[in-house]
Each structure stands twice: as structure tokens, then as C-alpha cells.
Amino acid sequence: MSTDYKIVHVESKPQRREFMNVIWRIYKDDPNWIPPIIMNQEELVGFRPHPFYENAKCRAFTVEKQGLVVGRIVAIINHGHNKRYHEKRGFFGFFDCIDDSEAANLLFTEACRYLKSEGMTDVRGPCNPSLNYEIGTLVEGFDTSPTFMMTYNWPYYEKLIKNFGFEKVQDMYAYEGSFEMLKTIDPKLQFVIDEVKRRFNVKLRPASRRNFKADVSLFLNIYNQALQSTWGFVPLSEAECQSLGASLKMLVDPAITSIIEVDGKPVGISMGLLDYNPLIKKINGKLFPFGFLTLLFGRKKLKKIRLISTNVIPEYQRWGLGLVALDRMVPDCLARGINQAEFSWVLESNQLSRGSLERAGTKRTKTYRLYDRSLADIV
Secondary structure, three states: OOOEEEEEEEEHHHHOOOOHHHHHHHOOOOOOOOOOOOOHHHHHHOOOOHHHHHEEEEEEEEEEEEEEEEEEEEEEEHHHHHHHOOOOEEEEEEEEOOOOOHHHHHHHHHHHHHHHOOOOOEEEEOOEEOOOEOOOOEEEEOOOOOOOOOOOOOOOOHHHHHOOOOEEEEEEEEEEEEEHHHOOOOHHHHHHHHHHHOOOEEEEEEOOOOOOHHHHHHHHHHHHHHOOOOOOOOOOHHHHHHHHHHOOOOOOOOOHHHEOOOOOOEEEEEEEEEEOHHHHHOOOOOOOOOHHHHHHHHHHHHEEEEEEEEEEHEEEEEEEHHHHHHHHHHHHHHHHHOOOOEEEEEEEEOHHHHHHHOOOOOOEEEEEEEEEEOOOOOO
């Protein structure tokens, strides 16, 4: 290792501050970058308590070049993943670095050494910190800012990752469309919507603010059932779901949620969120003292949403109930002046969802990538 570089195991408060602050230097000249909500990211990297780490652990590192921090990474051991898939796989996340292969290689080496010392045999990433949160390296679609809770990075990141021996394992896509498209929807999709309504005793309702905690538990139950056969999926814990619910409660707009009931039984849920990123950029990621108020009072002006998930329990998944859930939202969204939507993320292996979105006329605008690597040669 060149004497110009130094790897730091992040432990002290000043080191944690440097870990958090380095990204403002790395992205200072990129107009499309959106800062993270600082408090939330401090939880997800393990600097504050978070329920994910009740069954996982991590170690954070930074790299210095001539005394200045120029990169960061977190090595993550997700016990839930390894128990579910009978693997010894570590993960990396929160990787950010200047365009410097030596600095990046030092970060990857130190993270991989830690994972190998803990008995891991392979590594996957980036996961921030798991597939239930923000994941992937952006490899296509650098011309616009990301939507709320989606990742973003410089185009050179893939080069740094592949230079260390990582190879692609899975892509995720983001699709964009307008609600005006529904006026000319593919007749086959409209037939599905009409047939589902005719065939099943379907009732749809938005999420309830008054009974929000109960609806969060309902979401957890359906989410964990619906995705059980999805590539790489690890169920959310009750504590994780309640934590997510608490952090999003004031940001959720019931108009862009749908709970699906068949014969009185909840079988699906669709959830969207306003794209808060323009406001997060305005407050520079700081919720306090006044940033949270900016989000609350500024959201009426937001005209774009991100459809995060449409989940239906397995026995109803191929009947088109997800389309019916989205159909319920349309009048409410148009009444609010919302016309643009991003559907993200969608696994490249999820042919059913991709096919439905593409037939509906949406455009694939961004591609995010996950990478794998063996730890066998790490010393």
C-alpha cells in the first residue's frame, strides 16, 4: 500500500463524522446527486440503533489519501440471509469513493478481509444494508436525479467495482410513466382489470392514518408472503417493519396506497410515496431543526411519485390484482395533480412485472446492478 493511503476502521465520533461527510465532497460537482437523510443513514450504517442489526452486524471503513478521507464502505453480515439460503455470504454497502482504483481496492480489500475473518466465503453488493432497503450501483440513467429511497452514484463506480474482481449477478430496473397513459392502455391489460373485478369479490381501500400501525402490520404480513420466492429475498422482521412505518408515517399519502381485499380477506397491497428528493436536496439531508417541516409543507407541490411495491399473496399473484390496485389510485393521484410515476425497483428476473409495465407503455429509465465475488483469494 502506498504511503499516500491509509485505511481507517471507523469507531470514534470524529471518524463517524468523516464517514458521513465524505460524500458531500465526492458529489459536490454532480447536480443530480441527492444527499441522504443523515439520521436515517446513521442508523443503517450502524452508528445508531436499528432493528436490522438485531440479526446482523457490520464494520465501517474509510480510506484517506494524503490525509484526506476520499472513500468509505461498510462490510455487512446478514445472519437472516445466510440462514435462509444456507450460505456464508457477506455483503458490502454504502460504498462511495473518488475515481481512484487504489483507494477503492483498499476499501474492498479491508471489507473483504473482515468478512472472511468472520467465516464468510463470498460477498455481494452494494446493499444498504439489505435488499429491503436501498441497493445496487447505478449503471444506466445518469441524466436525471434518483427518486426517493433509490441509489445514485458517479458512472465510474462500476469500473472501480469490476476492477476488484466483482461480476454482475442481477440487475434491477426503474420504469417511468404518466397516468395519462392509462387512457390508451393496452386492451389486454384493461381486459385483465375488468375481468378481475367481475370474477372476484374485490374491495379496495387506501391505507388508514387512524389505523396506521395495524396497516403496517398488514403490509408486513403480505410483503413477506408475496416475496418469499423472489431472488435474494429475506423477510422483514416485525421490528424492522414498525421502524419503517414510524419513519414514513408522516410522509405516506393514503391517496397513493391500495389495500386489496377478496371476500373480506386482505390479499394484496400497493404502496407509493411522493418523490421527496427535490425537498431533501433543499434541506441538504438535515431533518432538524426545520427540515422535517419543509418536507411536510412542501409535499403539496410534488407531482411525481415512486411506486415502491405492489405485493399480492402467492395464491392470487397471477390474476392481475396488482393492476386493479394501481387502477384504484389513478383518480386520487390525478385529483392531486400527480401525473408522473416511477416504478422501482423491478428485478430483471421478474418477467411478469416487467412485461406488465412494458405493455402498459412505461419506459425503462434506469438500471441498477448487484455484484458477487468469491473471498477465496483474499488474504
